[in-house]
Amino acid sequence: MPALHQPTRRERQREATYDEIVRVATELLTDGAELSLRAVAARMGMTAPALYRYVANYQELVDLVAFELDKAATQGFIEAASRYPADDPAAQLCAACVAFRRWALSKPREFALVFANPIISEDSDRRELLTLSTSGHYFTDLLYQIWERTGFPFPALDDLDPIVRDAVLNPLIPAKAEHIATADRGLLWVYMRSWSALYGVVTLESTGHCDPRIIQSAALFKATMVDWLEPLGLVGDDKARLVALLDAEIARG
Amino acid sequence: MPALHQPTRRERQREATYDEIVRVATELLTDGAELSLRAVAARMGMTAPALYRYVANYQELVDLVAFELDKAATQGFIEAASRYPADDPAAQLCAACVAFRRWALSKPREFALVFANPIISEDSDRRELLTLSTSGHYFTDLLYQIWERTGFPFPALDDLDPIVRDAVLNPLIPAKAEHIATADRGLLWVYMRSWSALYGVVTLESTGHCDPRIIQSAALFKATMVDWLEPLGLVGDDKARLVALLDAEIARG
DNA sequence: CATTCTGGTTAACGCTGTTAACGGTAAACG
DNA sequence: CGTTTACCGTTAACAGCGTTAACCAGAATG
Numbered sequence: 001m002p003a004l005h006q007p008t009r010r011e012r013q014r015e016a017t018y019d020e021i022v023r024v025a026t027e028l029l030t031d032g033a034e035l036s037l038r039a040v041a042a043r044m045g046m047t048a049p050a051l052y053r054y055v056a057n058y059q060e061l062v063d064l065v066a067f068e069l070d071k072a073a074t075q076g077f078i079e080a081a082s083r084y085p086a087d088d089p090a091a092q093l094c095a096a097c098v099a100f101r102r103w104a105l106s107k108p109r110e111f112a113l114v115f116a117n118p119i120i121s122e123d124s125d126r127r128e129l130l131t132l133s134t135s136g137h138y139f140t141d142l143l144y145q146i147w148e149r150t151g152f153p154f155p156a157l158d159d160l161d162p163i164v165r166d167a168v169l170n171p172l173i174p175a176k177a178e179h180i181a182t183a184d185r186g187l188l189w190v191y192m193r194s195w196s197a198l199y200g201v202v203t204l205e206s207t208g209h210c211d212p213r214i215i216q217s218a219a220l221f222k223a224t225m226v227d228w229l230e231p232l233g234l235v236g237d238d239k240a241r242l243v244a245l246l247d248a249e250i251a252r253g
Numbered sequence: 254m255p256a257l258h259q260p261t262r263r264e265r266q267r268e269a270t271y272d273e274i275v276r277v278a279t280e281l282l283t284d285g286a287e288l289s290l291r292a293v294a295a296r297m298g299m300t301a302p303a304l305y306r307y308v309a310n311y312q313e314l315v316d317l318v319a320f321e322l323d324k325a326a327t328q329g330f331i332e333a334a335s336r337y338p339a340d341d342p343a344a345q346l347c348a349a350c351v352a353f354r355r356w357a358l359s360k361p362r363e364f365a366l367v368f369a370n371p372i373i374s375e376d377s378d379r380r381e382l383l384t385l386s387t388s389g390h391y392f393t394d395l396l397y398q399i400w401e402r403t404g405f406p407f408p409a410l411d412d413l414d415p416i417v418r419d420a421v422l423n424p425l426i427p428a429k430a431e432h433i434a435t436a437d438r439g440l441l442w443v444y445m446r447s448w449s450a451l452y453g454v455v456t457l458e459s460t461g462h463c464d465p466r467i468i469q470s471a472a473l474f475k476a477t478m479v480d481w482l483e484p485l486g487l488v489g490d491d492k493a494r495l496v497a498l499l500d501a502e503i504a505r506g
Numbered sequence: 507c508a509t510t511c512t513g514g515t516t517a518a519c520g521c522t523g524t525t526a527a528c529g530g531t532a533a534a535c536g
Numbered sequence: 537c538g539t540t541t542a543c544c545g546t547t548a549a550c551a552g553c554g555t556t557a558a559c560c561a562g563a564a565t566g
Contacts, residue, residue: 010533010543017544034499036522049524050545058523060349074290108371116369118361130462163470172464192463192473199462200453209383210445211425217416220445263512289553302555303514311554410524430544 018054020044025065026072030108037061063129066114072113073103074134080249081142089145090234094225094242096142097198098249100135101221104206111206115199127172136174136195143191143232144180150233154186164189194228218250270461271307275298278318279325290314311328316382319367326356327387334395342398343487347478347495349395355476359460364459368452378423379427389427389448389457396444396485397433403486407439414425417442417471447481457476 007015025040033039041048052234057087079181080099081092104111119126157165168188171177175188201224204210214220225246227241260268278293286292290311296302308314333352334345357364372379399405412416421441422432428441454477457463467473478499482492 008533014544034522037524038522048522049526049545049547052524053544112369112371115462116365116456116460118365118459161470161472163466164472167464167466172466192467193476196453196457196463196473196477197450198453199457200449200451202368203456204430204449204452206371207369210449211420213416213420214445217414219414219417220449223446224307224449261564267513287553291553294534301553302557305555306513360517447542 014054017044021051021054021061022064022068025061026068029065029069029113030107035062035065048139060125062113062117063126066117067129067132067134069110070114071134073100074138076103077135077138084245089142089149090229090232090238090242091245093139093142093146094246095249096139097225098246098252100198101202101205101218104202105215108206108208109116111202116203116207131172131174133174137176139195140175140177140191141189143194144176144187146232147184147187147190152190152231152233154184154190156186157183160186160189194231197224197228200224209228220245222250266270267307270297270372274304274307274314275317275321278314279321282318282322282366288315288318311416313378315370316379317367319370320382320385322386323365323367324387326353326363329356330388332389336496342395342402343482343485343491343495344498346392346395348401348502349392350478351505353451354455354458354471357455358468361459361461362495364455368461369456378399384425384427386427392448393428393430393441393444396447397429397440399485399487400437400440400443405484405486407437407443409439410436413439413442443484447484450477450481453477475499475503 021040021044024043025035028039028043029035038048041051041063051061055064077096077099081096084091084095086092098199104115119130147154160168161191167173168177168185169182169186173192175191177188180187201221205215205221210220226239226243229235229242234242246248273291277296278288281292281296282288291301293314294304304314308317330349330352333443337344337348339345357368372383400407410422413421420426421430421438422435424441426445428444430438430441433440446480454474458468458474461471462495477494479492482488482495487495
């Protein structure tokens with residue numbers, strides 16, 4: 001098969017219905033309905049078995065939708081960040097994180113689908129899709145930009161656990177790492193650590209496994225964010241500025 | 254109805270089958286099967302509608318099982334901790350946390366059921382059951398015991414966000430707080446913050462949303478644990494001792 | 507002894523994912 | 537151009553799910 005292939009009529013049609021499947025499925029979820037093959041098919045005016053020409057099984061549909069939701073959500077994060085100048089990645093990261101939290105709180109089902117959806121390690125297809133995660137790439141990139149400016153410390157490759165070193169040199173997680181010099185891959189360790197912290201609070205809040213008042217006052221989230229400013233080299237006036245920015249972003253309707 | 258009521262024959266029978274339902278349901282889950290009313294009923298030699306004499310709906314069964322799993326898992330944490338002296342709560346906490354992680358990794362489905370099971374805030378029944386969470390009580394208690402010894406700093410009530418102050422004075426989250434003096438309730442803030450950090454790593458690892466190699470080397474988990482030693486007043490020799498202890502516990506088959 | 511309440515049954519509804527067998531139509535080929 | 541093939545949809549059906557309604561035996565209660 002040729003590498004560059006002008007799409008034939010059938011291929012275009014196929015891709016169109018494929019896209020429609022994913023679109024309708026996400027709509028279904030947004031409308032508060034249950035995500036099911038039959039419901040998707042019905043909304044498209046088709047019968048359920050027809051979908052098996054496009055997806056192998058239900059789980060694959062879920063994964064596709066999760067990927068799509070992640071992409072759409074990330075677009076929202078980017079918009080939130082874009083209200084700050086491009087040469088201020090720290091401000092952009094703060095805004096993006098607040099947007100991430102807001103999204104997780106307002107769409108808990110979608111959040112659970114994307115970020116709490118259990119992944120069996122054997123299934124390589126799902127891993128690949130996870131690796132492509134858009135939000136992961138975006139956050140990594142912001143962190144990298146911050147480092148370019150503040151030069152915050154990160155572990156040298158030799159200081160890392162050999163297994164971890166493998167992981168940061170040839171990452172499986174969603175991270176935009178190609179453009180990070182090999183010697184600087186210790187940055188990904190900082191990324192993983194900070195992501196783990198953010199993930200903890202936001203998942204706790206989104207799934208409702210904490211006091212509703214803690215969610216209402218964004219105190220736990222804010223404290224976690226503030227704690228991560230200094231390790232990223234954001235100190236002094238910069239820190240004060242970002243803390244105020246966080247407050248403002250959290251207060252936004 | 255009398256407050257103290259000697260259980261009649263029928264009541265005993267009822268409670269027996271009630272217990273059997275929960276027991277069989279957890280067994281089902283442990284056997285790798287799907288948790289369903291029909292499966293539980295079948296395994297008990299009953300028909301599914303009969304279960305509605307005991308549980309209101311499927312979700313209630315799930316919640317009951319989650320509570321039971323949490324109780325059983327906590328028993329495991331206690332056992333792991335009991336290998337260290339009772340007057341060394343820091344060592345016990347480290348051991349319990351490692352056991353918690355091991356449990357989350359070896360039984361991801363159970364973990365997701367207990368700790369990632371979304372909770373709709375309106376549903377007060379589920380909230381109540383969550384508040385009773387055994388593991389939460391246990392971890393809070395260990396943290397309190399550590400504070401009794403190290404006296405690590407915690408925010409005064411006046412320094413807390415008023416909403417958070419309400420939350421720590423009259424907690425809805427699973428925490429053994431009755432015996433903590435009102436003025437010392439800021440301790441719960443430390444508990445929430447450290448729990449959020451632990452929850453983040455462990456959930457990330459258990460759901461598979463991170464590089465498998467990161468899981469294999471427990472580096473992310475260990476780093477998170479180590480970072481929380483100093484805030485708990487565990488410094489110097491104590492810290493070194495506990496880091497070594499962590500390594501040993503992680504290495505345990 | 508008569509009544510009521512409890513804890514089970516069967517039947518049924520509407521939903522789910524999934525497979526098998528079939529058919530029409532569009533593309534590809536001789 | 538005619539024939540074949542492959543694609544994309546259909547219907548029918550299976551096994552399973554949560555849940556409700558109607559019913560019924562038996563135990564506890566008056």
